[in-house]
Amino acid sequence: MPVLRIPTPLRAYTNGQSDVNVNGVNISDALTDLTTQYPALKPHLFNEGGDLRPFVNLFVGENNIKDLQGVNTPIKDGEKIMLIPSIAGG
């Protein structure tokens, strides 16, 4: 199954897990599975209307899903999905 990489700032909501196996054929399914496994993540990824928050960047392999088919971007078994956080420390 595809693997979703959780960035450090969000690992507080995944019991410290850095890589979460997710079920699904596209990003939308994968995120539904992820937030079912870890409900506390949901408000960090989605707004009240259920849309992905604008600062949330998801990459399948090297590519931003915004440059592909958004949440409908298909994912394959074993594929790496990266959640890229906004961090500001310096």
Place this chain on the structure above:
Amino acid sequence: MLPELSRDEILRYSRHLLIPEVGLEGQRKLKNSSALIIGTGGLGSPVSLYLAAAGIGRIGLVDYDVVDSSNLQRQVIHGTSTVGKLKVESARAKLLDLNPEIQIDVYNEPYTSENALRIAKDYDIILDGTDNFPTRYLTNDVAVFLGKPNVYASIYRFDGQVSVFYAKEGPCYRCLFPEPPPPGLVPSCAEGGVLGVLPGTIGTIQATEALKVLLGIGEPLIGRLLLYNALDMSFDFVKLKKNPKCRVCGPNADIKELIDYEEFCGVPSHDHDEESAGAGWDITVQELAERVKTNHLKLVDVREPHELEISRIPNATNIPLGQLAARLSELDSADDMVLFCKSGARSTRALELLTSAGFKKVKNLKGGINAWAREVDTSLPIY
């Protein structure tokens, strides 16, 4: 015309002159170039040290802070002897000791919409080593408006990111992050911590990218983002594309001048961990010290369990902020409750969470356990 190198400079930079990609001409290019470094902290330390050592002719440093002993775990340009001194002056002395051949210009002022264009306009390249979202958006927009490359890096705990945002040739910071996260969602390093060596790793990569851009060699991280994790020791790269809807560098950009970045981000433009929940929601440490004598109060410590080893207030229940939503059933909304953390930021988030869940008798301890350690129980350490 590029400036000549003196005999001393030829000796000083001999290891550069031996590399064909740099050579005498490259070193003269560096001498002729200028770099503005925003922030003289964790990233600014290695960045400025290596750019000064490399012989960048003129380096600008922007920072208005003073050196604090809690900086020294990672801000290696400063030292115990400069605690309490201006960071830009502390850094300037160290850099000129390392390389007296170069010019260091310091700007002991916050980098704001009022002064940023004036400060940045005469530099060839800008390096973003700031510690907060408003200044990151400001740094980006200034670079876009002035047509300059913005060598970006940011860090948190064990994670680092580096890219070269250069709107003339690729995406800008806003193409990737059109909007900042809501206030409080992403903890700052003051709040969440950072591995001391992380800015060393990331800052040296940032300095490398600046040198490559100035020399015109190699493949700079334009259109690519490096993601580093120190725990996994992983380096991942993703591709970044120009966002056609980008509000500053897209074809239909509607932001044509600098804006109010603190308003845009909803947070102040400095790395902060002291937060207030606002009128009526705060309790001071003195008030709390009085009230615990007479009233029954439920004290809830929302810090991480490992922080309890540093300091604790007796009889407090520990529920880390990240677990609070799932553990609401452990709290009774009929109780008078005081929430606290290190300095007030996380407990403010916790208060928002509890009030939206219907809790009404809840207060935030202003200044957190650090204020308690400063003013009530001075046997506790401050961290």
